């Protein structure tokens with residue numbers, strides 16, 4: 001079999017995996033939205049069955065033979081040079097996924113599933129009682145297992161590289177450390193300056209905002225942004241998410257809080273950003289793993305671009321605020337557009353990551369990134385984690401949690417063994433800002449377009465530059481192609497400095 005035939009066969013095999021993934025997605029979507037309480041057990045069995053079918057296809061030894069026929073190996077995952085570039089990009093992803101799926105022995109995977117399942121319920125109890133001691137032995141076991149995972153997956157410089165790579169393919173700990181250290185050095189003084197400025201009143205964002213009106217407004221925004229209701233839908237779930245059930249079926253969820261305006265609208269815009277990415281893959285990629293995102297960081301760049309750069313921008317509300325005020329006259333009747341704009345951009349160093357504003361958010365991430373790295377390099381032991389957390393929080397955010405529930409126990413990620421996941425949230429902010437700079441040079445009247453409610457040129461720029469390419473590039477290749485340079489914190493820091501100098505009237 002020659003290389004071309006091998007690629008064709010691998011793509012044909014991808015079709016079944018693709019269909020199985022979408023079948024799992026609909027079961028998962030239903031579980032989070034409409035599944036009756038008592039259906040949970042059988043649903044878990046259905047999902048596990050599909051996962052097994054998928055795993056068999058991902059790890060079929062015939063895949064190794066086909067990859068070898070196409071010339072893809074450790075030193076050259078893209079295969080023989082004579083293949084078309086998109087086939088070589090496909091091979092790179094197929095080779096990588098095969099390594100990931102086959103390097104971890106089944107016993108280790110089963111062990112991790114059992115340890116993290118117990119850890120998750122221990123974490124729930126520990127958080128309720130605000131007692132890290134109850135979670136500590138579970139986390140110790142998880143760290144040991146993750147070190148074994150890192151060894152099995154393989155790394156050159158740092159065991160954290162192997163963990164990070166699961167969520168942010170090809171990213172390197174040393175590169176991210178350099179970018180984050182630089183970001184931290186420049187964010188901390190900016191936060192201090194903002195804290196010294198006169199505070200902003202955001203009290204009118206809390207109070208009664210009837211859910212039906214919030215929903216109507218969210219749907220209006222979605223339609224205007226270009227969310228195609230013939231190819232997706234909006235539902236309600238406890239934790240908002242986006243899921244892809246097919247090339248023309250991408251669903252998002254949101255949650256409504258009657259007492260707080262921000263949750264539903266900004267959550268909906270955020271998920272719409274994820275959905276636009278999933279709806280925009282090249283149709284020629286359908287049925288293969290190229291019809292996928294590059295990484296969690298790039299995915300998050302799309303949601304944060306729409307939520308923060310667009311949705312928390314002045315131009316956006318110069319377009320939408322009159323309609324919003326008409327919807328909620330009791331709450332916003334006497335609030336000016338400027339007061340509203342400043343209130344949705346309030347900055348307050350706080351203890352809880354998920355409630356953080358866009359200026360302090362990355363500091364929460366850098367804190368977790370530093371601690372995860374220290375744990376897997378054994379520079380920090382699990383028992384000393386709460387104290388290390390308090391110290392970093394004091395240094396970076398200037399606040400110290402009084403309880404462990406509000407500190408080291410606040411996130412679910414570590415109980416799931418998801419080390420290397422957190423950095424992708426901050427990478428999303430950085431990529432979003434860097435891409436925006438390129439977007440604005442191609443669309444100089446960016447703000448005027450938003451102010452006029454013209455979002456189509458912006459969406460089509462993202463489509464052609466990012467979405468269309470699916471998973472055919474690495475994050476770094478994409479960033480270089482769009483912006484001419486690799487990831488840097490410069491663009492995000494400039495964006496924040498310019499925006500918040502204005503919002504807070506800094507000098």
Ligand code: ZN
Nearest residue numbers: 270274300303
């Ligand atoms: Zn997101």
